Amino acid sequence: MELKQVFANEIVKHSNELLTLLDVKKQIEIPKYNKQGDLAFPCFVLAKHVKENPANTAKKIAIKMKHPLFEQVVANGPYLNCFLNKTVVSKNVMNTILQQGSRFGSLKIGNGENITIDFSSPNIAKPFSMGHLRSTVIGNSYANILEKCGYNPVRINHLGDWxxxxxxxxxxxxxxxxxxxxxxxxxxxxxxxxxxxxxxxxxxxxxxxxxxxxxxxxxxxxxxxxxxxxxxxxxxxxxxxxxxxLLDVYFDSYDGEAFYNDKMDETVNILKSKGLLTKSDGADVVRLDEHDLPPCLIKKSDGATLYATRDLTAAIYRYNKYQFAKSIYVVGHEQSLHFQQVFLVLKKLGLNWAGNMQHLPFGFILKDGKKMSTRKGKVVLLEKVLEEAVMLAAEKIKDRNPNLENQSEIAKDVGIGAVIFHDLKTDRQHNVEFSLEEMLRFEGATGPYIQYTHARACSILRKSEKVMAGNIIGLEEENSWSVIKQLYNFPFNIQHCLDQGKPSILASYLLDLCREFNKYYANQQILTEDEQQEQRIALVHCTAVVIKEGLRLLGIKAPEQM
Known part of the structure; x- marks a missing residue:
């Protein structure tokens, strides 16, 4: 369980449940200074409920707060300050990672249920542009996260072939x-x-x-x-x-728009039989007035079907074929109204699974602040971008480490990883400004920075003769503590990604973990032979495991040398 969650549970329990767990968790803070503890909770709202001074409320609750993960909880004015038990927490998390390896962070909540995830979906006879990168990498990463959480993602490429x-x-x-x-x-x-x-x-x-x-x-x-x-x-x-x-992305289905041509009449007939179709300027529509939305167009006045007809048909077909627990569409935010309408029409049909449809919208990739347009020829080809990224990565790697083996393979992993990470680090609902120079920096919030940190950890492990097999007693060094807390919270970040449909949460987490690890590396002689050496090497090993698995979930490789 996430450390904030443990602290919040105890506060709720010892305050007579005057606040909900969610309310408490929202108010928990990370203190600015280490001397103030690892977690803090302001008691102002709680004190208001019992009509007393917040400092008194903090004192009363602090006395009751006991938990194996807490060293102590003290009242500091109106705040509850929690000092976590470093030895217990570090022993717990490191032994778990050593035993589970890449399985660490896996959540058994999906029970093997199918979730269809519709992503990428480029138009045939047009080049694969940078504009299609977002759907492809967001969808691929989210499918990986679904799998990590115990679901069976069915990856669908709904090609624009009609x-x-x-x-x-x-x-x-x-x-x-x-x-x-x-x-x-x-x-x-x-x-x-x-x-x-x-x-x-x-x-x-x-x-x-x-x-x-x-x-x-x-x-x-x-x-x-x-x-x-x-x-x-x-x-x-x-x-x-x-x-x-190149992107290491695969699909279970390439059924595009044309696949549904001979299936749409049945959908129209079902809508007619349910009395949902009405005429509007000669067209067949389903009215959505009760939702304050424009009608959903099913057939034009000339009898031609539309995107909505096709997506309704596809949804029904997919449910019949896969019996999905959920159906997800990773499509740009400009299609939000369309999916609202389609989902509501499915509900009007009385389909018991219609409430399990979800649209994950995302912003545009911009070039010089403007959206790319295939129609006007203002398009940046993704293949060219990937080739250039690999070439630039090769140049940087050669400058940094001219004697490195397998330079071309590593350059490919770094260049392509840089492009993917540049997209995924941005909240999917925001726009992304295209910049190769920004993507390929080895410092800052970039993919190469995270890959380089992983390679650094692997380099330390190669120099060590210790083989990690569990039974670690726990680290007591102060400067290792921020890394331990990051590792402990990896499963929570996976859960958060799942709940929000945002791989950017995982990308941000990996950046935080790498920053803390690099601070640790800069301030600690890891291979010094003393009683804590094995614990330090275990920490490096655990960090490498989590970075590699985190990158895998984002769809990025983790080179062991750079």
Whole structure:
């Protein structure tokens, strides 16, 4: 249990439960000075309940506070100051990590239940841009965290492989396409065609009409249109899989939008049979007036289905196939209204699992403060970014450690890890400013800083002849204490990530752990031969275990040398 939670439990118990556990926990502080203890609780609100001086309330509760993890709890004016038992806490956490290894922090709360998680979902026939990085790495990390907590994540890549844009692309192909160029560099040439179509369509509206005709042919399975569409998809998936391999991301399903084409009529019929469809300007909609939301469009006046129809169909299909306990969509915040509407329509259908749908929104990746746009050609290709990041990482590693073995493999781990961490350290709901220079710094809040700290810990362990196997008696050195507290709270941070759907919580935790470990390393001779040497080496080992596992959950490798 998290240290704050232990302290909060005792306060609630010894104050006649006048405050809830949540209220108490929110008020617990970390004292600024070590002499004030490890945790502190202000008694002002509690004293108000019993109508007495807060200092008196603090004195009364302090006398009662006894726990194996507490050295002592003292009243300091209106505050309860808790001094944790360093030996007991350090012995507890280090022996647990030594015994469990990478299993440390695992939570058995999922009971093997399926959770579908829909993420990445790029559009075929377009390059995999930096704009798709966020969904990919947030979704991948959250799937890892779900697994760590005992769930079975079903990773779904709902490809954007249908829609009017394919009519535009086919029209552009027939107007300006060059087979030889397309065969050499398919994705870039298709992007050029797509951008050129929009440029020309600004001056020639007939192009839009032509595009609609081609998409109608595609919907009717016209041989030429279907052949081109299949070719676009195959080439796109080849390119996408190169990037997924670099990022070490995999999926259990690549069923995209087109997969649901023959399943949507059934969804529309179910909505009709439940009396949920009404007409609005010739379109079929489900009204959501009672929620103060605009109607959910199901069919256009020309009979064409929409994203909502497809997502409703996909949700029903996924539940029937996977019997999920929860279904999660890692999609940008601009789609928040869409998912609100889809989830409410599922509830209106009376589906007992409809309350288990969750949208995890995220902000944009910005370049020079502006959103990237494929339509205007203002796009940064993710593959190029990853290649450049690996190249820059190789240069930095060569400068720092020219004799290092396996430099190319380590540069790949560091460069790609830097890109992933730069994204994940930011709260998913905030925007991220793209900056390769910022990503690859070895100091500060970066992926290379955390990887370097892990490599430093591994270097110490290589120099030591001690083999850690448990039965550690506990550390008593003052400067090790901040590292111990960080290690103790690793499982809590996993739980917090799960509850909030935010890998950024884990990224922040790893930065804090590394800062405290590096302070410890700077101030303590770890390999000095004395009675505490084995405990210090155990602390280094435990830190390396937790950093490596934390990075794995973020989707980042942990090199042992850098």
């Amino acid at each position: 829609g009017t844009q394919f009519g535009k692309l086919i029209a552009a192909y027939y107007y300006w396409g060059d087979d030889e160029q397309i065969e050499v560099n398919p994705i870039q040439e298709l992007l050029n065609l797509y951008v050129n179509f929009h440029k020309e369509a600004n001056n020639d509206q007939s192009l839009e009409t032509e595009a609609r005709k081609w998409f109608l042919k595609l919907e009717k399975r016209d041989v030429k249109a279907t052949k081109l569409w299949n070719w676009f998809k195959e080439e796109s998936l080849k390119e996408f899989k190169k990037i997924y391999d």
